[in-house]
Amino acid sequence: MSAPRRPMNPSGLERYYVLTKGRSGPGGSASSLDVATLIVSRTAPAPGLQHEHEEILRRCRDPLSAAELGAHLGLPFNILAVLLTDLLEAGHVEARDPIPAHNAGRGPDLALLEEVLSGLQRL
Amino acid sequence: MDFKGFDHSGGPGGGGTRSVKVMIAGGFGTGKTTMVRSVSDIKPLTTEETLTQASADVDHLIGVADKTETTVSLDFGKISLNDTLMLYLFGTPGQERFWFLWNGLFKGALGAVVLVDTRRLASSFRAIEEMERQDVPFVVALNVFPDSKDYPVEEIRDALDIPEHIPVVACDARDRASSRDVLVALIRHLKDRSSIALEPR
Numbered sequence: 001m002s003a004p005r006r007p008m009n010p011s012g013l014e015r016y017y018v019l020t021k022g023r024s025g026p027g028g029s030a031s032s033l034d035v036a037t038l039i040v041s042r043t044a045p046a047p048g049l050q051h052e053h054e055e056i057l058r059r060c061r062d063p064l065s066a067a068e069l070g071a072h073l074g075l076p077f078n079i080l081a082v083l084l085t086d087l088l089e090a091g092h093v094e095a096r097d098p099i100p101a102h103n104a105g106r107g108p109d110l111a112l113l114e115e116v117l118s119g120l121q122r123l
Numbered sequence: 124m125d126f127k128g129f130d131h132s133g134g135p136g137g138g139g140t141r142s143v144k145v146m147i148a149g150g151f152g153t154g155k156t157t158m159v160r161s162v163s164d165i166k167p168l169t170t171e172e173t174l175t176q177a178s179a180d181v182d183h184l185i186g187v188a189d190k191t192e193t194t195v196s197l198d199f200g201k202i203s204l205n206d207t208l209m210l211y212l213f214g215t216p217g218q219e220r221f222w223f224l225w226n227g228l229f230k231g232a233l234g235a236v237v238l239v240d241t242r243r244l245a246s247s248f249r250a251i252e253e254m255e256r257q258d259v260p261f262v263v264a265l266n267v268f269p270d271s272k273d274y275p276v277e278e279i280r281d282a283l284d285i286p287e288h289i290p291v292v293a294c295d296a297r298d299r300a301s302s303r304d305v306l307v308a309l310i311r312h313l314k315d316r317s318s319i320a321l322e323p324r
Contacts, residue, residue: 036143098211123162
């Protein structure tokens, strides 16, 4: 099911190296990227963008989680995070972190829990 | 350039959409992926993290000493709670020892469901310990497999040493309504914890 394994396609590693220009992990703003962080495009895909960057902008016209984006693009999360950092730093996308149940300084978010509960009860 | 569907004013097009996440934990083969699949609105997807760690040489699962790349997968699903709120469900990797490798896996989660196979109670012991250690609020869901003996909830609570304030519910992870009810139990538990926290001292 979810046991660790070797990457299926060894040449994938070379592809990732090219995609990220050799950067192995996210730095700066992407280090806080969560699998449930919603990514939203702020600009249209412009000519001259790297193909994967363009693809991200196209897919995120409507908010999409980083996890979904990674699954759709077939990219491991840490590789995706590098690409998203580029787009975030250039102001091409906006990232919205998942809302925690307990907001520091504001206490428990009861309104949020109530909203989640009524959504579940409608299922 | 015209960008159809894009709106600078943050209007339609999902301008205000937000997300919350819930983790589905539990030992290997307790039904985590099954639960994600049964409640998700979308076909469950898998996201992967490639880990480049020295731990690879001691990892017997890999069995190849010179490999330093391992992949840990998360199966996940999504529920649209309303027009602007998405719930993401993530099934955690079966081996708890990999959880810490996925940076911030539990950070920002509303809480977690720990699935327990009543035929193999011990398989979820680590998961429960890990929730307590990481201070993640959780409920325990007994996944009732067809050949499970009918265990009284309290007996299982004792066997797994689950504190009195943690809800223990029975479910069938294959069933959408049953899995939904487990999530409802988790959110109710979070609300209860919150109201206790809000009470004046």
